[in-house]
Amino acid sequence: MILSLIMYHNISILSYINISFYISSALLLTSLLVYTIQSGFFDTISKSFNLAFSKGDKNRKFHEIPGISELITFDNKPLFFYGFVNFLLMLIALAFYYL
Numbered sequence: 001m002i003l004s005l006i007m008y009h010n011i012s013i014l015s016y017i018n019i020s021f022y023i024s025s026a027l028l029l030t031s032l033l034v035y036t037i038q039s040g041f042f043d044t045i046s047k048s049f050n051l052a053f054s055k056g057d058k059n060r061k062f063h064e065i066p067g068i069s070e071l072i073t074f075d076n077k078p079l080f081f082y083g084f085v086n087f088l089l090m091l092i093a094l095a096f097y098y099l
Contacts, residue, residue: 013097020090027083034076043067 004015036042046068054060 013093017090017093017097020086020093024083024086024090027079027086031076031079031083034072034074034079037072038069038074038076040067040069043069 001011001016003019004011007019008015044067047062047065050065051060051062
């Protein structure tokens with residue numbers, strides 16, 4: 001409601017739908033990004049960049065470098081849950097708006 005007042009200068013169902021779409025999209029995309037990172041998809045790329053750009057340490061081995069999936073220990077389930085619930089509420093509001 002505060003974002004609706006700041007951005008649209010009023011509170012309406014259309015402003016709620018617009019704002020909740022952006023918020024739920026950001027939450028869902030962030031949770032999917034964290035899930036992809038934790039699956040190990042970017043581990044080889046991050047290890048390669050870390051090895052290539054480490055200056056002065058020539059004795060460093062590739063298997064000694066931790067992968068980005070080991071460094072990111074953020075739980076993505078709450079982000080996905082809140083994003084999905086917000087998306088469902090937005091769809092209900094959208095149904096009320098068009099009916």
